[in-house]
Amino acid sequence: MKKRMVIALCSAVLFTGGIHVYGQINGKLRGTVTARDSRDNNPLAISVNEAEGVSVAQAQSFLAEQLQLIPGRDELRLVKTTSPYDGIMVQRYEQWLLGIPVEHGGYTVTARNGLITAATGHFYNTSQSAGSARPVLTSEQAMSYALKAIGARKYGWEQGPANPATLPPLNRVTSRKPEGTLVWIENRISGLGEGQLYLAYKFTVPTLEPFNMQVIYIDAANGKTLSRTSLMRHVTGSGASLHSGQVPLETTARAGGFVLEDKLRGTGIFTYDIRNNNNPAMMVDFTSTSNTAWAGPAVDVHWASEKIYDYWKSEQNRKSFNDLDSPILSMVHFREDTTAPWGNAAWIGYGMVYGDGSDGVSPLVSLDVCAHEIGHGVCQFTSDLIYERESGALNEGFSDIWGAVIETWADPLEQDGSPKKHWQMGEELATSPMRDMKNPKLRGQPDTYQGENWIPTTIADCPTPDLYTNDNCGVHYNSGVLNHWFYLLTEGGSGTNDNFKQYAVTGIGIKKAAKIAYMTELSLAANADYSACRTASISAAKTLYGNCSAEFKNVVRAWYAVGVGVLDTSCAPGPTSIADVQGQDEGIKVLNNPFGERILLRYNFNQAGTADIALIDASGRVVSRAAPRFAAGKGDYTFDLGNVYLSKGWYMLRVTTARQVFSQKLVKN
Template identity: 30%
Template sequence: MSSTSRRRTSHTPHHRTATLALAGVAALIAAAVQAGAASAAPAAAHRAGRIDPAHAALRLTPSQRAELLRHADAGRAATARSLGLGGKEKLVVRDVVKDADGTLHTRYERTYAGLPVLGGDLVVDTTGSGATRRVVRASNAVLDVARLTPAVPRADAGKQAVRRAEALGSTKSAEVSVRKVIWAATGRPVLAYESVVGGLQDDGTPNELHVVTDALTGKKLFEYQGVRTGIGNTQYSGQVTLTTTQSGSTYTLTDGARGGHKTYNLNHGTSGTGTLFSQSSDTWGNGTTSNAATAGADAHYGAQETWDFYKNTFGRSGIKNNGVGAYSRVHYGNSYVNAFWDDSCFCMTYGDGSGNADPLTALDVAGHEMSHGVTSNTAGLDYSGESGGLNEATSDIFGTGVEFYANNASDPGDYLIGEKIDINGDGTPLRYMDKPSKDGGSADSWYSGVGNLDVHYSSGVANHFFYLLSEGSGAKVINGVSYDSPTADGLPVTGIGRDKALQIWYRALTTKFTSTTNYAGARTGTLAAAGELYGTSSAEYKAVQDAWAAVKVGSRSGGGGGGTSYENSTPLSIPDNGPAVTSNITVSGRSGNAPSNLQVSVDITHTWRGDLVIDLVGPSGTAYRLKNFSSSDSADNVNETYTVNASSEPANGTWKLRVQDQATYDTGTLNDWKVTFP
C-alpha cells in the first residue's frame, strides 16, 4: 500500500498514551534510532530472585533530596541540549529518585516559549558518572508549534469549561482560571487553553474541572477532574495507638513523628481547615458518632499507618517524599457520603455518611485517597482514559497495601475495596481485585475501549493484574476471605507475593510511568522495574509478563501455553510515514522446518495504530502479513500474538519483524517481539 496522509481528528479525550516506553532493562536514549538486530537463545529457567541492591532506591533525607533537586535544576539547560530539545523548550525539575548504584531518575516538566507543556513530562535516567541511560517521555511528539497567538478569545474557553462543569453536576462555578499552554499529550502539539472551574459536584464533592481547549479552533481536547473522589468505610479500626502532642495540660491530634500531620474538625463546614482537635485527655473518641473525636481518631490513625507504610515499605518520607505531613479534615459537609484527597490543599477530607451516622474514616479510605497524592507528586497520571484507570488502580493497590501493612485485627487485609461501606445496601464491596467484573461494571481484562469507561471501572485491568501478580490465579482463602481469580487466556499464573508486587509497582510509578502512561506502557514499565529489581531471567520478571498476559496486555513469558521463545527486546523507533524498520531474531539449534502454528508476539507503542503495516519475514525471505493498514483504526498500540503457518520455512536462520508507518502525524516504538515454537 502506498504512503498516504490525511487530516486527523483529535483522539477521544479518554484515550491518552505514552508514545515511548521501556522494554525490559535495555538502555534507551530517546533520540536514538536503533537497528534492532539481536541473536536470541531460548530463555533460561526462571528463578525467584531478591531485589538487586544496586537498583534499590535510597532513603534520602530531606536535605539530600533538596540538594539533588538543586543540582538537577542547575544542569537542566545542559540536559535539555543533550536530549535534543529545541531552543524554545526548557525543563522544569519536579522530582528525583536515587538508586544505590548511583543511578538518578530525574522527573521533569517542560515549557515551550515560556508556556507549560501538558504531556511534555519525562523521566531521565543517568548513571553515577552522569551518562544518560534511558529517557521515558509522556509524548514522543516533536514540539514545533508555528502559531502562538490564539484565534479563540480566552473568555470563550472559560465559558466552555463552565458549561462543561455544570453538565457534570457543578452547582457553583465559583472561579475560573484560564492559562495558555501547549497541548502535546495526543496528536500534533498545539496552542491551547487550560481552564479550571471551581465549585461543587452534585454529591457535594469539591470540583476542579480542568478543560483543555484548542486555542485556534475552540475544540475541546481533554478534560479531567482535579479532585479525586474516593471510597468510604462506616466501620472503625478498633482501639489503636495514636501519636499526639501535649502542650501543658492540653493534647492535640498533631503527629510530630510524621511531618507534623494534624487532624481538624470541620464541624460540618466545607471550607478552611476547621478546628484542630484539642482536649485535656489523651483518649480520643468513644467508638461511636456521639463523640466527634471518634472520627478524628480514625482519620489520624489512617494517616499514621499510610505514612508508615510508605516509609517502611519504600523508604518514602511523606506524600511528597520531603518529610512534610499533610493534614486531615473530618465532619465535612452535611450527610456527605464520600472522602477525597485534594492536592491543592495537600489534605485529606472525610464526610460523615448518610444521615451523618457513619463517618467514612476507615483505614483503606486513608490509604486509597492519600495515595492519589503520591501519584500526583510522582507520575502525575492523568485522571482520564487508561491513565486514569491506572491512577485509580494505584490507589487501590497501595490502599490494599496499607490495610495489610497495618495488620489490624478489626480490619484484616484483603483484596476487596470498600468492603465495609455497603453503599449498595447489600453488603458487597465497591470493587474486587481478584475478579473486578463482580462489581457489575469493572473490566477484568484490557480491550480497545476500556479507556472509555469510568476510571473506577477501567482500573479493574490493573487491579486484576496486581492480584494475579501477588497471589496467582485460582481458588484460595486469604485472611478468611475466599477468592477465585480467572485468567483471560485460561492459563494459570503463579504469584510472587504481595511484597514483591508492591515493590515492582512503586518503582514503575516513580521511575517509569508518566502522565500519559496507558496499559501497554504500564506493562513495559513494570517489566523494566522487575528486571532492575530481580533480573530479567527471574521468576518475578516472568510473573509480570504472565500476569499482564492474563488480563490481555501483551504475551506470556513463553509466548503462550508452552514451547520455546526467542525474543528481541531492543527498542526500535518507528518513523512517521517513513520507510519500514526491521528487527531481527536469529534462531539456531533447531531441526527441520518451523511449525504451522508459529506464535509471533508483538508489543508496539503507537498512537493511531491503523497507520501500521506489520510483516513477519522468514529465513527464506518470504513475508507473512500480520497486520494490514486501516485508516479507521484510531486506537492506540499493538499488543497481539499472531499465529503463522510457517511450515515451509526452515526453523533456523534469521527471522525479521518488519514494521512500516504509512500515514502522517503519529510515531511510535517497537518495544519487544518474540517468536515461539510450540
C-alpha cells in the same frame, strides 16, 4: 485572521521497520527502543544495558539523542529526582517547547548505582511545527471562558475562610482565584489521537457549588475548551476507632484541651470537622478535654493518616504524598449535598474529604480507604495519571494497591484477631466490599484486559469522559486489571484468562511487589495506558532485581495472566500488544472491530505460507475457521463468516502461521 497555533505530529504508520532501534552517543550503541508511539514513531520506552555504562549524569544528552531534540526549540527540563532505595534513582524530565511546558509530555530515567537502566515516557514530536508561542487572548479573557465552561453556582474565592492565616497553607487554595499559566496541550475534548498541540491557558478552579477542584485548559487563540478534568478522586461506592479498635494518636494540647493535630510527622497531620458541609471555610478543630477519650470516625482518619505517613517514609523513603513533607489535611463529616449524608471519600487535589456513609455503608474512614485516597495524592505528584480512560484506571488501580499494601503493613488483623481481607477494598464498611483484587469479577470489574466487564475507552465508545455519567470512561471498573496483576504478582496463581490463555505466576511477596509498583508509578507518563504500564513495570523489576531475576519473569507472567503482552521471559521486555507485534517481522491488523458478517484483515508476512484463522466464542468453541494461503509481503484478506449465526458479544480471533500466533479480542455488533 491570526494564524492558529497548532503543532502537527507525524502521521501513524501501520508497519514500522524493526521495533529494536538503537540510539548513539559518541558513536556507540546505548539503548534499545522497546516500544514506540503509533502516531509519530517516537520512543515510548528505551532499555539500556548497564554494560554500556551510560551514566545518569549523561541523561539529558542521552534523551536528546534518542528523541532527536531540536536545539533552541525542544527542551527536557529536570523537575524531580527520587531515590526510593539504596543505589536506585528516578529522574523525571518535563517537555518544553519554545520556552513553554508541554502538558503530559516528558520522560523518566531510572538508574542503578549511577548507570541508566531504562527510560520511559511520552515525547510529542514538534518537528513540523510552525506555531507561535504568543497567545491571542489574555489570561483574564481566557478565565472568563473557563468560568463559562465550568458553570458553577459558587466558586471557592467567593466565600473564603474568615481567617486563612489560621489554616494549613494548602487549604488556602480554595479561597484563591486562579491565575492562568501558558502550556501546550492536545485537544482532549474532540481531537484526542490527532496528534496536535495547542497553546492554552491552564487554570485550577475550586468550586463550592458543586464541590470540586477542576483543571481546565482554554485555547489561547479562540477560547475553546481543550481539556477539562477533576482533581477529585472518589472511592465510589489513643481513641476508639470504628475499624481498628483502640489506637494511639498524636495530638496537640490547646486551650485546656486537645486537638487532632500531629506535629511530629513532617509539617503536620491535621484532621478537621467540616460539620456536614462542603465549604472548607466551615471546618473547625475536633476537640477533647481528655486525650484518651477520642471516639468516632475522626479517630480512624487521624490514626490512618499517621500510619500512612509512616509507611511511605519508612518503606518507600517518601515524605508525605508529594515527597516535600507537606501537611496531610483531612476533613471529616463532609457532605457533597449539605442536605444528605455522603457515602463516599475523595482526594480533592490538596487533601481528603470523608463522608459519614449512606445506604447501609458506614463512614468511609477505614485504613485501606484512607490509604487509597492519599495514594491519589502520591499519583498526582509522581506520574499524575490523567483521570480518564486507561490512564485513569491505572490511577485508581495504584490507589487500590496502596490500600491493600498499607493495610497489610499497618493493621493486618481484625479486632477479633482474624486476618483482614486486605485484597478487598472497603470490606469493613458494608456487607460487601467495593472491589476485590483477588477476584475482580465478583464486584463487576474485569480481570483481563478488554475482557468480561471491561468498559470501552475509545473515543468512538466514550466520546466525552464524565465522572458522574460514565465514570470518566470506566476508571473504577477497568482498574480491576491492574488490581489483579498486583494480586497475582504478590500471591501467585494459575488458570485461564478471558483470552483463553493459560497462565502460571509465582508470587514474589507484597513487599517486593510494592517496590515494583512504586517504581512503575514514578516512571509512567501522565497519559500512560496498560501497555505503557507493563513496559514500565518490567523496567522497574529489571532495575530493582536484575534482568533475568525471578521477579522480572513473574512481572511478565502476571501481565500475560491479565491479558497484557506476550509470555516472553527471555530477559527482555518483549512486545506488549498486537500493535507492538506489528512492528516486528510479521503482523496482522483487524480493520473492522466491532465486526459484522466478515472480518477484514491487513497482514504483513516475511514468508509465503498457509495460515490457520479461527474465531472462538466465549466458551472456547471455534465457531468459524479458514485456512488461506498468503503470499509474502503486505496485503488484505476478508475472513467471510458464511452463514454462521453469531450472537452479539466478544470473540477471540486467532491467526496461526508457521512462525507465530496472533490473537486479538473482537466484538460482534
